[in-house]
Amino acid sequence: MAPRTQTPRRKTRGSYDPEQTRQLLLDSALELFGDQGFHGTSVQEIVERAQVTKGAFYHHFESKQDVLSLIHDEFLDVQREAIERILAEVDSPVEQLREVIRESVLTVTRYRQHVAVFFQERRYLTGRPAADVKRKRDKLDKAMDDIVIAGVEQGLFDARITPRVAVFGVVGMSAWVHQWYREDGTMSAEQVADDLANLALDGLVVR
Amino acid sequence: MAPRTQTPRRKTRGSYDPEQTRQLLLDSALELFGDQGFHGTSVQEIVERAQVTKGAFYHHFESKQDVLSLIHDEFLDVQREAIERILAEVDSPVEQLREVIRESVLTVTRYRQHVAVFFQERRYLTGRPAADVKRKRDKLDKAMDDIVIAGVEQGLFDARITPRVAVFGVVGMSAWVHQWYREDGTMSAEQVADDLANLALDGLVVR
DNA sequence: CCTAACATACCGTCCAGTCGGAATCTACGG
DNA sequence: CCGTAGATTCCGACTGGACGGTATGTTAGG
Numbered sequence: 524m525a526p527r528t529q530t531p532r533r534k535t536r537g538s539y540d541p542e543q544t545r546q547l548l549l550d551s552a553l554e555l556f557g558d559q560g561f562h563g564t565s566v567q568e569i570v571e572r573a574q575v576t577k578g579a580f581y582h583h584f585e586s587k588q589d590v591l592s593l594i595h596d597e598f599l600d601v602q603r604e605a606i607e608r609i610l611a612e613v614d615s616p617v618e619q620l621r622e623v624i625r626e627s628v629l630t631v632t633r634y635r636q637h638v639a640v641f642f643q644e645r646r647y648l649t650g651r652p653a654a655d656v657k658r659k660r661d662k663l664d665k666a667m668d669d670i671v672i673a674g675v676e677q678g679l680f681d682a683r684i685t686p687r688v689a690v691f692g693v694v695g696m697s698a699w700v701h702q703w704y705r706e707d708g709t710m711s712a713e714q715v716a717d718d719l720a721n722l723a724l725d726g727l728v729v730r
Numbered sequence: 731m732a733p734r735t736q737t738p739r740r741k742t743r744g745s746y747d748p749e750q751t752r753q754l755l756l757d758s759a760l761e762l763f764g765d766q767g768f769h770g771t772s773v774q775e776i777v778e779r780a781q782v783t784k785g786a787f788y789h790h791f792e793s794k795q796d797v798l799s800l801i802h803d804e805f806l807d808v809q810r811e812a813i814e815r816i817l818a819e820v821d822s823p824v825e826q827l828r829e830v831i832r833e834s835v836l837t838v839t840r841y842r843q844h845v846a847v848f849f850q851e852r853r854y855l856t857g858r859p860a861a862d863v864k865r866k867r868d869k870l871d872k873a874m875d876d877i878v879i880a881g882v883e884q885g886l887f888d889a890r891i892t893p894r895v896a897v898f899g900v901v902g903m904s905a906w907v908h909q910w911y912r913e914d915g916t917m918s919a920e921q922v923a924d925d926l927a928n929l930a931l932d933g934l935v936v937r
Numbered sequence: 938c939c940t941a942a943c944a945t946a947c948c949g950t951c952c953a954g955t956c957g958g959a960a961t962c963t964a965c966g967g
Numbered sequence: 968c969c970g971t972a973g974a975t976t977c978c979g980a981c982t983g984g985a986c987g988g989t990a991t992g993t994t995a996g997g
Contacts, residue, residue: 539994539996565987566986567987577987
């Protein structure tokens with residue numbers, strides 16, 4: 524095996540661009556974490572993909588976990604913004620839920636790797652970052668709970684179903700999309716989003 | 731740091747019970763994989779939990795991956811048996827799907843660790859075992875596809891929804907249960923199973 | 938010329954898998 | 968029933984490599 528010395532990028536002929544380097548490292552880490560998992564990915568792999576060296580990595584980030592936590596944060600922010608926007612724009616619980624499902628599915632297809640990392644590598648977060656993530660997630664869950672509860676109170680949603688379970692069902696359905704959806708042209712994300720929203724709201728059995 | 735010598739179990743006063751040892755190792759591995767992930771768990775941890783040593787582990791299994799693949803197989807067999815039984819017992823696609831969802835949810839609650847391992851550590855399977863798992867999973871997916879397609883053809887299911895998406899929605903909803911359900915007495919697995927089956931079949935919106 | 942932005946060599950640790958041997962079990966001849 | 972040879976089951980020290988992180992040197996920008 525040749526010695527571990529590789530030829531770093533040394534961008535546009537001798538010029539630093541720290542923000543680009545940082546983003547490149549984040550993108551590489553995201554891609555690799557999504558494909559191989561957190562423990563399945565070494566820092567060496569990340570820097571090779573970004574065509575820099577470990578020095579650059581540890582200059583921009585405190586640790587490998589640090590990067591994992593940043594990925595989590597980014598995804599949670601996207602989710603939060605989406606749900607806040609919908610709650611402000613739409614009134615009826617039925618249409619709120621429909622929009623939340625549609626938006627969730629679209630987000631999942633757009634941020635596929637984020638979702639994969641988020642739901643599969645969560646356990647490797649510890650300490651402060653783990654607590655932060657939990658807090659933010661609980662907030663999102665509660666927002667959805669409130670939608671369903673309001674719908675039940677207004678007689679719009681079936682009162683026999685436990686709201687908590689309904690929310691988890693909807694979340695699971697949407698999150699699961701990352702396990703199978705691929706943009707290979709045979710099915711648009713919009714189509715999937717509509718189908719799943721219809722499934723959750725109207726059910727599969729014809730009326 | 732003290733040397734890595736530990737006191738193995740040496741069961742009921744000097745007597746080998748290979749089958750018990752094997753099962754103990756499998757159980758330990760399942761528990762640890764479920765909690766800490768495949769790469770997050772060392773063989774040393776597995777054997778310590780089973781109160782044996784690495785010699786015993788590598789006597790019973792070829793590798794760490796070997797154990798992972800056995801866990802996958804066991805879960806897939808349980809799923810297959812369940813769906814075969816339902817297809818043989820029930821006729822109507824509606825009731826078939828209802829039973830499949832109910833049974834899936836119950837299986838997920840009973841085999842929580844299996845499910846966690848199955849869906850989060852799949853990528854660490856390679857070669858033959860990975861191909862075997864994929865083949866078996868495709869078979870299960872197809873069986874569910876057929877149920878939905880039959881239902882649509884008989885005019886029982888909403889024809890606007892792509893069957894494929896409906897199946898993935900149902901599977902996601904059920905599989906997701908492992909992320910949140912805990913047997914702490916506040917909600918029975920039966921209740922969850924019924925709620926999710928109702929959600930998928932009749933939807934959340936009142937008729 | 939000082940500091941940010943890297944590069945590179947290196948360290949301590951951990952870990953999957955190995956190996957020689959010890960303990961135990963089984964089969965069988967006497 | 969006894970003895971014993973061979974196979975099975977398990978022990979535990981060990982290895983070679985990989986990996987996260989560090990320390991120190993080098994280069995570019997203000």
